[in-house]
Amino acid sequence: MSTSNSSSGQDKPEIPSGFTWFRMLAAKYTGNITEEQDEIFRNVAVARKEARQCKTCESYRDFNLKWSPIINFMKENIEKLGGNVNTRNIECVNCTETVAGGFNPEQGIMLCQNWVQSKKHVEDTIAHELIHLYDELKFNxxxxxxxxxxxxxxxxxxxxxxxxxxxxxxxxxxxxxxxxxxxxxxxxxxxxxxxxxxxxxxxxxxxxxxxxxxxxxxxxxxxxxxxx
Structure with missing residues (x-):
């Protein structure tokens, strides 16, 4: 079973947009920033990066759930065994291990948004984890x-x-x-x-x-x- 550790997503700073973020960037790169403001800037920068990675990962996931032949074939065979595959049980998360994804019988499939590289990489990863799900249902x-x-x-x-x-x-x-x-x-x-x-x-x-x-x-x- 593939496994991965993921960040909980709790206590993330609110992500500013537009002019507020521009002002933070200007203060950062002109050196006109306090130590406390610098920490806030770094936390927000990480949160913005994770948000971009999550959006990209979810778009790759959704594309493959709709169009990938192997994933749709696995979905059909999993449904025959009483299982279900959808966006609610394939989640994009931030992983601490260098892996593309993981499967947990209770939590479903995780895609590591900070390590997946392309639509094709996400397709291979989902297919891998769906075979684990198939085995879980068919072979206990x-x-x-x-x-x-x-x-x-x-x-x-x-x-x-x-x-x-x-x-x-x-x-x-x-x-x-x-x-x-x-x-x-x-x-x-x-x-x-x-x-x-x-x-x-x-x-x-x-x-x-x-x-x-x-x-x-x-x-x-x-x-x-x-x-x-």
Whole structure:
């Protein structure tokens, strides 16, 4: 299960606009600002940046929920299992970890607005997390069981498209071509399992991934084959 820590969104300063923000900028860059005003300026600057990131993330999310073939295919199959996918359970948040998103059975899907890079990156991230949701509904996954966790991570990285060749070159700077897809899936599954509180270390994560690899890598449900 992908996880992420996010800011709570509480105690954020009110974001000024127009002339008020212009005056704050002028005071900041002319040096005519007190220490207290400087702290307020920095807090407001962060809040404005987060607001821009949230707006962009939500626009990417909404676009993909409407137009992405893989996301709409997953939505249909999740609905067949009694689930529901909409903007209320896919939330853009500010994350403290360097990850694109996460899934929590109780909270839904989180998109890390400060790390997602493009509409395509958001599409891959939502697809990955929707496979976790599908597994949760169909297989009643115990996310603290390392084998269950590893299996869903293998499936999510394998089927979401995030390990396709072009992504590996552009996003991950990986230029290996022989068995590159399999190595990407295994690498990402191990990184996720390491974060499980029941996992002792990287070596244990690797062993667990290897133990379930064959059955989980070859399980392409609900797809007939790996998404290109």
């Amino acid at each position: 996954v115990d996310w603290f069981d390392l084998k269950h966790h590893a299996c869903s991570e293998i499936r999510a990285s394998n089927l979401s498209g995030e390990c396709r060749m072009m992504n590996q070159i552009v996003r991950y700077r990986q230029f290996k071509f022989v068995r590159a897809h399999q190595e990407c899936v295994r690498r990402r599954a191990i990184l996720s399992v390491i974060a499980n509180p029941n996992c002792k270390d990287k070596e244990e994560a690797g062993r667990v991934v290897d133990q379930v690899w064959d059955s989980c890598f070859n399980d392409t449900r609900p797809f007939d084959e790996i998404y290109p």
